[in-house]
Amino acid sequence: AAGVIQSPRHLIKEKRETATLKCYPIPRHDTVYWYQQGPGQDPQFLISFYEKMQSDKGSIPDRFSAQQFSDYHSELNMSSLELGDSALYFCASKHRGGGTEAFFGQGTRLTVV
Amino acid sequence: AQSVSQHNHHVILSEAASLELGCNYSYGGTVNLFWYVQYPGQHLQLLLKYFSGDPLVKGIKGFEAEFIKSKFSFNLRKPSVQWSDTAEYFCAVGGGSQGNLIFGKGTKLSVKP
Numbered sequence: 001a002a003g004v005i006q007s008p009r010h011l012i013k014e015k016r017e018t019a020t021l022k023c024y025p026i027p028r029h030d031t032v033y034w035y036q037q038g039p040g041q042d043p044q045f046l047i048s049f050y051e052k053m054q055s056d057k058g059s060i061p062d063r064f065s066a067q068q069f070s071d072y073h074s075e076l077n078m079s080s081l082e083l084g085d086s087a088l089y090f091c092a093s094k095h096r097g098g099g100t101e102a103f104f105g106q107g108t109r110l111t112v113v
Numbered sequence: 114a115q116s117v118s119q120h121n122h123h124v125i126l127s128e129a130a131s132l133e134l135g136c137n138y139s140y141g142g143t144v145n146l147f148w149y150v151q152y153p154g155q156h157l158q159l160l161l162k163y164f165s166g167d168p169l170v171k172g173i174k175g176f177e178a179e180f181i182k183s184k185f186s187f188n189l190r191k192p193s194v195q196w197s198d199t200a201e202y203f204c205a206v207g208g209g210s211q212g213n214l215i216f217g218k219g220t221k222l223s224v225k226p
Contacts, residue, residue: 042203104158
């Protein structure tokens, strides 16, 4: 079965650079979530989209932005990267509606040096 | 405020020992509860979930959890752990139309062979 695809799997950037992370949800899933998991930390919700519109916002820094496109894939854009942005970034997708859970991608490990 | 509390940061067990990981939540409204497992360097995998109905839910790999509404708890159990269960376990709560998850801090389980 198709899963949530994230790219790239690993990314190394320097401070003050920009990064773009991509997420391709499971087909027919209309909702995408982004989470950030720092080293030894629990995943923190960043932002979510439903039907290409932002549906909820968590602890996403102003330097980050995200969007969901017409094909439902989503991109997380990160600018002015800081060392503290080094983390595992997970995307999850689900079909909105009661009784369904979100499925997580493999994550993108971002290292800022 | 919505929150999830996992009581144990690190649990060390010998193979065949029984496991119980505590999870308490604070959430207003209809609540959906989840346990995820994260093997080292891997993404989050769903172990089990509770939406409604029988408060004792069975998941994959012999895990089960019991939802006790009066105690706001959703503890994870396994009668006999294996070395391959060594991983980090996250309790999460989600609900409403948004569905984004709030994770606990995680419990690291180490099983000695």
